[in-house]
Amino acid sequence: MTDKELFQVSGLKKYFDQSQGIIDRYLNDTDQVKAINGVSFAVERGETVGVVGESGCGKSTLARCLINLENPTDGEIKYKGKKFEKFDSGEMDSFRKEVQMVFQDPASSLNRRKTISQTIKAPMEIHGIYENSRDERVRELLERVGLSPDYANRYPHEFSGGQRQRVGIARALSVDPEVLILDEPVSALDVSIQAQILNLLKDLQDDLDLTFVVISHDLSVIEYMCNRVAVMYLGEFMEIANSDVLFSNPQHPYTKALLDALPQPVPELARKRKTLEGNVPSPINPPSGCVFHTRCPLATEECSESRNDPELNSIDQSDENHKVACIHVDEVTNDNLKVDSNIGNDGNYEVENFNS
Amino acid sequence: MLLILVTKESNRLMTEKILEVDNLTTSFDTEEGTVRAVNNISFSIEEGETMGIVGESGSGKSVTALSVMRLIESNGSIENGTIHYRGSNLLEKTESEIQSIRGSEISMVFQDTLDSLNPVYTIGTQINRVIRKHRDMDNKEAREETIRLLEQVGIPNAEERIDDYPHQFSGGMRQRALIAMAISCNPSVLIADEPTTALDVTIEAQIFEVLDKIQHETGMSIIVITHDLGVVAGVCDFVNVMYGGEIVEKSKTDDIFGDPQHPYTRGLLRSIPRIGKEEDRLRGIEGNVPNPAALPSGCTFHPRCPHATDECRQHDPSLQEVKRNHRAACIHIDGYKSLHKEDKEIIINDRKKGESDD
Numbered sequence: 001m002t003d004k005e006l007f008q009v010s011g012l013k014k015y016f017d018q019s020q021g022i023i024d025r026y027l028n029d030t031d032q033v034k035a036i037n038g039v040s041f042a043v044e045r046g047e048t049v050g051v052v053g054e055s056g057c058g059k060s061t062l063a064r065c066l067i068n069l070e071n072p073t074d075g076e077i078k079y080k081g082k083k084f085e086k087f088d089s090g091e092m093d094s095f096r097k098e099v100q101m102v103f104q105d106p107a108s109s110l111n112r113r114k115t116i117s118q119t120i121k122a123p124m125e126i127h128g129i130y131e132n133s134r135d136e137r138v139r140e141l142l143e144r145v146g147l148s149p150d151y152a153n154r155y156p157h158e159f160s161g162g163q164r165q166r167v168g169i170a171r172a173l174s175v176d177p178e179v180l181i182l183d184e185p186v187s188a189l190d191v192s193i194q195a196q197i198l199n200l201l202k203d204l205q206d207d208l209d210l211t212f213v214v215i216s217h218d219l220s221v222i223e224y225m226c227n228r229v230a231v232m233y234l235g236e237f238m239e240i241a242n243s244d245v246l247f248s249n250p251q252h253p254y255t256k257a258l259l260d261a262l263p264q265p266v267p268e269l270a271r272k273r274k275t276l277e278g279n280v281p282s283p284i285n286p287p288s289g290c291v292f293h294t295r296c297p298l299a300t301e302e303c304s305e306s307r308n309d310p311e312l313n314s315i316d317q318s319d320e321n322h323k324v325a326c327i328h329v330d331e332v333t334n335d336n337l338k339v340d341s342n343i344g345n346d347g348n349y350e351v352e353n354f355n356s
Numbered sequence: 357m358l359l360i361l362v363t364k365e366s367n368r369l370m371t372e373k374i375l376e377v378d379n380l381t382t383s384f385d386t387e388e389g390t391v392r393a394v395n396n397i398s399f400s401i402e403e404g405e406t407m408g409i410v411g412e413s414g415s416g417k418s419v420t421a422l423s424v425m426r427l428i429e430s431n432g433s434i435e436n437g438t439i440h441y442r443g444s445n446l447l448e449k450t451e452s453e454i455q456s457i458r459g460s461e462i463s464m465v466f467q468d469t470l471d472s473l474n475p476v477y478t479i480g481t482q483i484n485r486v487i488r489k490h491r492d493m494d495n496k497e498a499r500e501e502t503i504r505l506l507e508q509v510g511i512p513n514a515e516e517r518i519d520d521y522p523h524q525f526s527g528g529m530r531q532r533a534l535i536a537m538a539i540s541c542n543p544s545v546l547i548a549d550e551p552t553t554a555l556d557v558t559i560e561a562q563i564f565e566v567l568d569k570i571q572h573e574t575g576m577s578i579i580v581i582t583h584d585l586g587v588v589a590g591v592c593d594f595v596n597v598m599y600g601g602e603i604v605e606k607s608k609t610d611d612i613f614g615d616p617q618h619p620y621t622r623g624l625l626r627s628i629p630r631i632g633k634e635e636d637r638l639r640g641i642e643g644n645v646p647n648p649a650a651l652p653s654g655c656t657f658h659p660r661c662p663h664a665t666d667e668c669r670q671h672d673p674s675l676q677e678v679k680r681n682h683r684a685a686c687i688h689i690d691g692y693k694s695l696h697k698e699d700k701e702i703i704i705n706d707r708k709k710g711e712s713d714d
Binding site for chain 2: 054055160162163190191192193194195196198199202217219220221223224247248257258259261262263264265266267269270271273274275276277279280
């Protein structure tokens with residue numbers, strides 16, 4: 001435990017009761033959705049941690065647990081060395097101020113009856129800060145996120161999707177947070193707008209010393225944004241590593257499958273896309289043993305035995321950040337993943353060569 | 357004798373292109389005035405080919421598909437152009453003639469599988485109905501055919517799953533079922549409008565594998581409409597890039613990605629972070645996607661284009677061949693000016709006009 005660690009998550013579990021009929025409830029026969037099933041990791045100051053996975057893997061629930069919107073079923077989350085349950089009301093207030101969230105859908109996360117100035121001011125009012133300079137602060141924040149300060153009195157419907165996401169970011173920044181939790185920050189946006197928002201987020205991080213937790217299904221967004229990446233499947237981490245290591249030397253068969261399935265805008269690579277068979281199993285009744293064994297090309301009988309649910313383990317003593325949950329990890333070869341940025345066109349066009 | 361040979365030859369040429377769209381313009385009456393969603397676009401597709409239409413929201417790519425299917429809503433109309441399917445113009449057909457083509461000769465798969473399927477009928481009933489409308493089969497034969505189709509698109513236990521309702525299928529399975537429905541009458545052209553946008557990447561790869569397999573078996577042509585350049589790179593033989601209702605660049609897939617010409621295509625490709633490439637910043641495109649109800653004058657891309665000049669603001673460039681089989685609509689591309697005197701004259705005239713106005 002160092003001072004650098006902002007979040008310390010250990011053995012986190014979050015189960016939801018499946019809503020069912022009154023008789024099932026009376027008979028105490030409810031199913032549980034195991035959204036998060038034993039996840040441990042830490043977030044250090046100044047870094048960007050990514051959580052990547054397919055729909056239903058529990059990544060958004062994880063984000064909600066991190067900002068204390070959900071009570072964990074088991075396990076604990078510490079913020080700055082202290083468990084959430086132990087916070088007194090003052091500490092809870094400052095936690096709520098220091099950790100802010102940016103949501104996926106900028107249309108539904110803004111109140112359409114309020115001007116964006118009112119929306120951006122609300123967190124400052126709640127926390128009682130910038131009391132005499134809130135209008136000034138709104139103008140400053142709008143400029144900071146690339147919007148004209150003159151837009152302050154407009155309503156959300158007057159903005160495009162990308163502009164609304166900028167408003168959502170301005171709102172999150174209004175109370176000088178230390179951590180931003182970004183849940184699919186660009187997946188509702190057009191490709192050309194995604195790049196603008198990603199650039200903006202990187203600039204803000206540099207200028208304001210922010211720590212980011214980025215939740216996304218998009219591997220290329222995760223790679224661009226993050227220092228460290230966790231790959232999540234059915235409520236568990238399959239692999240966690242520094243970003244450059246994860247993308248150049250993936251070890252877990254699921255990480256490899258995700259990378260193989262990624263449609264890259266390079267025809268030579270995209271045509272070699274490989275297919276992972278099967279569907280994600282139900283989180284109500286996840287497979288025994290390793291949760292990925294039903295789709296894994298390397299699965300053996302051992303993998304399905306319940307005592308063999310693999311833990312995240314370091315695979316390389318020189319790199320303790322790289323941990324993999326797979327008993328076959330030595331057999332995962334790297335021959336079928338070759339990401340060569342020299343193949344095809346890498347998207348760098350010299351403007352000088354472009355005659356006008 | 358010669359005459360017969362000539363007709364035969366021309367017949368052969370006629371059948372090569374399955375679908376030919378020429379100068380299609382589709383507009384809608386809205387509260388904001390007339391919106392020209394698709395503006396004078398042309399493309400064609402041959403048997404067994406896969407063509408991509410790629411663009412951002414509001415670029416007109418879905419309206420293009422709906423125009424070909426003659427499914428434009430009542431506030432919209434096809435103002436201009438022709439759509440030839442196997443040599444006959446679809447726009448001249450009556451509604452009942454179109455109905456016998458739609459779903460049978462040309463069929464479509466949509467993005468949202470829950471909206472496309474009726475929740476109160478089983479999957480089997482819905483596919484059955486399409487088969488019995490277009491093919492001469494009784495109920496029992498149609499059911500057997502439905503099971504065969506579900507197996508073909510990779511649904512396990514098809515014999516049992518045929519009686520499931522849509523909510524009992526996962527998203528990927530529903531898309532497979534919709535593909536089964538779309539191919540049930542052996543269409544010559546399948547239009548897939550964002551077929552995998554709602555699906556996870558691993559499921560997306562499965563769906564395109566199924567489409568590829570069916571294309572190999574039946575030789576149908578596929579039009580893929582998507583915002584995802586990665587999908588286009590993986591499955592299409594050639595690509596049309598749409599922006600503001602117009603096609604701004606078209607070529608073979610390898611040329612679009614390997615040597616993009618239009619500033620919009622270049623910007624779009626730069627906007628995507630690449631795996632395995634150290635990037636500090638993405639050099640994407642400035643500004644916002646234009647509102648189709650208020651398109652800029654001249655070249656629709658000029659407000660966001662780093663190369664825009666006064667000429668661009670006044671003059672809407674048409675698609676011109678800038679390289680072999682590679683066409684783009686931008687007056688600042690090298691090959692463009694020398695090749696196309698007409699455009700040059702227009703520009704010069706515009707300039708003169710501008711000067712005299714001053």
